[in-house]
Amino acid sequence: MESLDLLLGLFFSSENNIVYDNIELSTKLPEGNIHQIKLLPMRFLGPLFMTLAYDDKKKWNINFIESTLSSNQEYKTKESFMQSFLCLNSSVEIENNMTYLFAFIGSPYAEDPKILYEKMNKYVHQSIIQGKYVNQKVYGVDFNYNIFVIGELQRGLNLIKHSLGSPRKMYWEEKKKYYSIGLIERKKDGDVVESNLYTFDTDDPLRTKFLNDIPSYYLMAILPDYFEIRILETLKLFEKKDIYPNIRTIKLSCSNVEVLYIEEFVVKNQIRRSYGLILVPTHEELEDCYEISFFKKKLRLILDEKRDFEKTVIEINSRINPFDKWSANSNEGLGNIKELLDNKN
Amino acid sequence: MEKVKFKQAFKIDDKRLLWNYNRITRMFKNSDHVEIIAKFLINQSIGFSLNRILDILNYYKPIISKNKTLLDFAFEWVRANKIRFEYKKFINLGTYEDPNSAIDDTIFLFFLDYDKYIREFFIKNISEIEICALYEIFFNPNQVDSTNMNFFLKKNELRVHTIIKENEKVDTNIFTLREGLSSMIKKDYNELHPSKVQIKSEQQKNDIKVLSTITKFDGTMLERLIKSYCFNKQKIVEKELENSISSFLSSFLKFGQIYKYKDFKEKLIRNLTDSLYSGLPENYKFDSLDILISDILVNFERTLKNQKLDGLAWIKDLNPILKDIVIKFIDTL
Numbered sequence: 001m002e003s004l005d006l007l008l009g010l011f012f013s014s015e016n017n018i019v020y021d022n023i024e025l026s027t028k029l030p031e032g033n034i035h036q037i038k039l040l041p042m043r044f045l046g047p048l049f050m051t052l053a054y055d056d057k058k059k060w061n062i063n064f065i066e067s068t069l070s071s072n073q074e075y076k077t078k079e080s081f082m083q084s085f086l087c088l089n090s091s092v093e094i095e096n097n098m099t100y101l102f103a104f105i106g107s108p109y110a111e112d113p114k115i116l117y118e119k120m121n122k123y124v125h126q127s128i129i130q131g132k133y134v135n136q137k138v139y140g141v142d143f144n145y146n147i148f149v150i151g152e153l154q155r156g157l158n159l160i161k162h163s164l165g166s167p168r169k170m171y172w173e174e175k176k177k178y179y180s181i182g183l184i185e186r187k188k189d190g191d192v193v194e195s196n197l198y199t200f201d202t203d204d205p206l207r208t209k210f211l212n213d214i215p216s217y218y219l220m221a222i223l224p225d226y227f228e229i230r231i232l233e234t235l236k237l238f239e240k241k242d243i244y245p246n247i248r249t250i251k252l253s254c255s256n257v258e259v260l261y262i263e264e265f266v267v268k269n270q271i272r273r274s275y276g277l278i279l280v281p282t283h284e285e286l287e288d289c290y291e292i293s294f295f296k297k298k299l300r301l302i303l304d305e306k307r308d309f310e311k312t313v314i315e316i317n318s319r320i321n322p323f324d325k326w327s328a329n330s331n332e333g334l335g336n337i338k339e340l341l342d343n344k345n
Numbered sequence: 346m347e348k349v350k351f352k353q354a355f356k357i358d359d360k361r362l363l364w365n366y367n368r369i370t371r372m373f374k375n376s377d378h379v380e381i382i383a384k385f386l387i388n389q390s391i392g393f394s395l396n397r398i399l400d401i402l403n404y405y406k407p408i409i410s411k412n413k414t415l416l417d418f419a420f421e422w423v424r425a426n427k428i429r430f431e432y433k434k435f436i437n438l439g440t441y442e443d444p445n446s447a448i449d450d451t452i453f454l455f456f457l458d459y460d461k462y463i464r465e466f467f468i469k470n471i472s473e474i475e476i477c478a479l480y481e482i483f484f485n486p487n488q489v490d491s492t493n494m495n496f497f498l499k500k501n502e503l504r505v506h507t508i509i510k511e512n513e514k515v516d517t518n519i520f521t522l523r524e525g526l527s528s529m530i531k532k533d534y535n536e537l538h539p540s541k542v543q544i545k546s547e548q549q550k551n552d553i554k555v556l557s558t559i560t561k562f563d564g565t566m567l568e569r570l571i572k573s574y575c576f577n578k579q580k581i582v583e584k585e586l587e588n589s590i591s592s593f594l595s596s597f598l599k600f601g602q603i604y605k606y607k608d609f610k611e612k613l614i615r616n617l618t619d620s621l622y623s624g625l626p627e628n629y630k631f632d633s634l635d636i637l638i639s640d641i642l643v644n645f646e647r648t649l650k651n652q653k654l655d656g657l658a659w660i661k662d663l664n665p666i667l668k669d670i671v672i673k674f675i676d677t678l
């Protein structure tokens with residue numbers, strides 16, 4: 001692996017909200033960029049804090065964001081081999097305070113996010129938390145927490161680095177059935193961006209029912225755009241201007257509740273179109289529950305224009321209204337989503 | 346990994362083992378139960394003398410959980426050999442750059458789920474020393490000395506701790522695993538990859554050379570503290586602030602080395618200013634910080650400027666003054 005084609009950063013936010021970082025810089029970057037890179041976890045975790053403000057009873061965790069990377073035709077001369085970009089976030093509550101371990105990984109391989117996430121969540125994050133108790137007992141007042149955390153982040157970074165390039169496995173979760181509660185359409189033509197959400201009618205009881213299973217329609221509508229911009233910013237900070245991101249998967253969780261967002265895209269005549277689905281695990285009483293592969297196939301059919309959009313949306317979920325779209329990139333549109341779709345009554 | 350999955354991954358032939366155990370029972374009808382199990386384990390070549398096995402079995406017998414037997418424990422001892430064999434095959438692949446990566450990765454891959462699994466064989470309040478000792482017995486028999494169990498556990502007391510908080514045992518399994526297994530993994534790594542060990546030691550020699558030429562105070566912690574404050578607007582914990590300042594000062598001033606104030610004054614002011622500035626987001630403005638810091642340090646300079654002190658003494662003297670400066674700085678934000 002060429003060292004130039006690997007981006008790796010690990011950040012820990014303690015229960016006192018102090019953020020510690022350890023970043024693998026394979027190439028010399030300007031001071032300003034390094035300063036900005038250190039602020040990345042705050043930016044990536046932005047919507048997370050927003051959801052906390054939205055409903056403080058539920059603490060949503062952004063588990064992972066996966067993006068493929070495409071080559072930018074304008075920068076043909078400096079070609080990058082980087083193919084995938086992952087953001088992983090592990091949240092662990094200790095003594096009523098949240099701690100976060102966040103990683104971004106840019107790699108030339110299609111990485112296996114599950115194994116990387118498990119290493120972070122079950123080993124690195126736990127060892128930081130456990131180490132605090134153990135070292136406080138051993139060293140008492142002489143225990144230097146900062147040095148300890150930096151050391152553990154270095155261990156974590158080495159562990160993640162070692163796991164990169166592992167073949168992607170098929171997990172049983174991928175055979176799980178999901179129910180789609182919304183479709184997000186995104187178009188980008190130069191600087192003109194359009195994002196729309198298709199979901200249940202406002203008077204459909206399913207709309208309010210699923211408000212308990214997601215942070216909010218508002219947040220789900222803005223997440224793909226939000227994270228795509230963050231990844232693009234990150235790549236620019238690492239001076240990777242020859243590639244641009246396409247969101248593939250976002251996974252959120254709250255206690256035992258899980259929300260998955262999957263997206264497919266196509267670029268034609270310099271216009272990028274993408275369609276994504278907001279999925280929640282099967283509800284037994286509902287029809288239209290399918291495996292992820294079914295949804296991906298339907299999204300490809302819409303993108304390839306082989307099937308009628310409205311008809312395909314109804315095949316995905318007959319309760320989603322394919323005719324009324326909610327704008328997700330204007331203040332007015334987002335205001336409507338907040339007011340009408342996120343209304344619990 | 347669920348229990349069943351774990352058993353499948355490291356399968357032992359229960360039927361054959363039971364047949365063997367029954368055969369030994371028939372052979373030594375007059376021996377007591379623990380002795381028979383010890384003889385059964387000798388038969389399985391687990392690498393200890395009979396007396397040592399008896400000592401270990403007698404120690405763990407009273408702390409085995411109600412739904413498990415001493416024979417179950419013995420079977421797990423045999424399974425541990427299987428796990429060790431698989432683990433050694435894996436580490437032999439040699440993809441690790443250093444022993445620390447090998448320790449973390451193999452603990453995650455082989456022993457983290459094992460830890461959950463094996464703890465089910467014991468009573469809930471088993472101490473971490475006992476678990477740690479078990480790992481050494483099961484996986485690193487060559488390192489377990491010939492003294493009796495109580496001496497062996499006593500030796501581990503300083504390294505492994507059982508932490509109780511509000512009447513609840515704090516989970517410290519990763520640290521117990523590291524204490525119990527690190528020396529084995531390191532030893533295996535060094536034996537299997539001698540060439541990598543040599544390269545690493547040469548690199549370390551070079552690193553030492555670099556360390557001896559430290560030229561600035563490292564204010565990364567301070568910078569991070571200010572940054573977190575500006576973003577979250579959360580009150581800074583005093584302990585965090587003290588740690589950050591200690592870290593800043595100790596990055597340059599070393600215990601056992603003698604300094605004069607003028608040797609590091611300029612560096613101290615410049616590096617402190619830089620660290621505080623770089624913690625600020627773009628929208629914050631703060632001018633002439635370096636002048637402000639040197640003004641505050643004037644009194645200190647008057648009393649101590651001609652003294653020659655050890656690095657540690659300078660750290661102790663400067664710590665409260667810098668703390669005061671940083672607090673004043675934060676108050677202005």
